[in-house]
Amino acid sequence: MQIDLQTLWYLTVGTLLVSASLLLWERQAHPDRAHVLGVLAAALFAFILGCVLAMNRSHFPVALGMGAVNILMMLGYLLVLNAIAGLDGHRYLWSSVAALSFLAIAWAIAGTHFQAAFWNHVSSIPIALTCGLTAWIILRSRTAQRLRSRPIALSISAVHAVFYLGRAFIAPVLLQRYGQDIISIVGKATMYEAVLYSVAMPMSFLMIIREEEKLHLLRMSQTDQLTGLANRHAFFEQASRILRERHGDPVSLLAFDLDHFKAINDRHGHSTGDKVLQLFAETAREQAGTDALIVRLGGEEFAALLPRCDHSQALNRGSAIASRFAEAAARAEGLKTGATVSIGLAAPDCHDLAGMLASADGALYRAKSLGRNRVETARPNELLLHPSADPLDHQSRVVAMGAS
Secondary structure, eight states: OOOOHHHHHHHHHHHHHHHHHHHHHHHHHOGGGHHHHHHHHHHHHHHHHHHHHHHTGGGSOHHHHHHHHHHHHHHHHHHHHHHHHHTTTOOOHHHHHHHHHHHHHHIIIIITTSHHHIIIIITHHHHHHHHHHHHHHHHHOSTTTTOTTHHHHHHHHHHHHHHHHIIIIIHHHHHHHHOTHHHHHHHHHHHHHHHHHHHHHHHHHHHHHHHHHHHHHHHHHTBOTTTOSBOHHHHHHHHHHHHHTOTTOOEEEEEEEETTHHHHHHHHOHHHHHHHHHHHHHHHHHHHOTTOEEEEEETTEEEEEEETOOHHHHHHHHHHHHHHHHHHHHHOTTOOSOOOEEEEEOOTTOOSHHHHHHHHHHHHHHHHHTTSSSEEEOOTTOOOOOTTSOTTOHHHHHHHOOOO
16 A cells, blocks of 8 residues: 555654654653753654645745745754753754754745755755764763663664765756656655654654663662762672773772771761761872772771772872871861871782772771771781671671771
């Protein structure tokens, strides 16, 4: 059964209406992305107006009707581009206005004289360029960079751009070879492709939004809300992955415990204690290195896994953290007390996570017993634990370690 062109127009309008309604509904579920979803919905409504005008363009002067349809369609594509750019907080308002103004002038000057060429071929060029730029923005997007849905959204915009490039440069060649019948075939192919685009493009955008939110919730579940560091759950997951992927590179582990932290809380209040924790987290981030995995294991206990960092380098970083933290706490505005940290460095012969944790824990206990505010290195093949600790449960020992 063959579908006539008018039916394809109605089908396109119907799918656009459904997609736009879905986007507006989804704005309630994603308040942080309500703006970009609204921009994309506006793009679909621009397409709808363009389709309705195209279906009734016989009621208008030929050049005016065709020009208005093309400008409305370009408005839709530019809004799609701005919605995609909005994922990273960008927008191209004035450049979009300039592009539409240029297109309107082109239709006013040349479109009246070359109506068929503009409608069938020339008007496809700005659409192809805009879709190509949209695909490029998706490719470069920080938001979509690690999302599984990015290749889908990228492919949809890229294929749409290629299709309209074909309309602009291949269809004229086919027209010269096969005559006017090719115009009807290209027109139907355009409508079929438009139906697919009106469904696939909004759905791919929603996939990005939903996947982004899912990853955000995952990050929140693995983040300590007070310090912004990874939490204990994230540590064991990410540290295990780092050790699996080390490929022979050295990896070191530092264990931290803030000195006399319980006394700080009791004497100065929990708000001061929170400031001390935040100050230590900030200092550790600055001194541990950009690739370090720094975590708050619980209470005043922290750890740092240092990829591609040998024993000597880790000792230097630990010493820098201890000294900078003591200096920062002494001069911090509004902080009612000084603070220091004791640090244990895992022995260089430890290679598995449980062994590194136990080794660093033993060194940390020695740092406490030797006067605190220092870095101690675990000796090879030596495991130092609290007298009351269970030597078979190294992982839980790190988390349960006392403050002083």
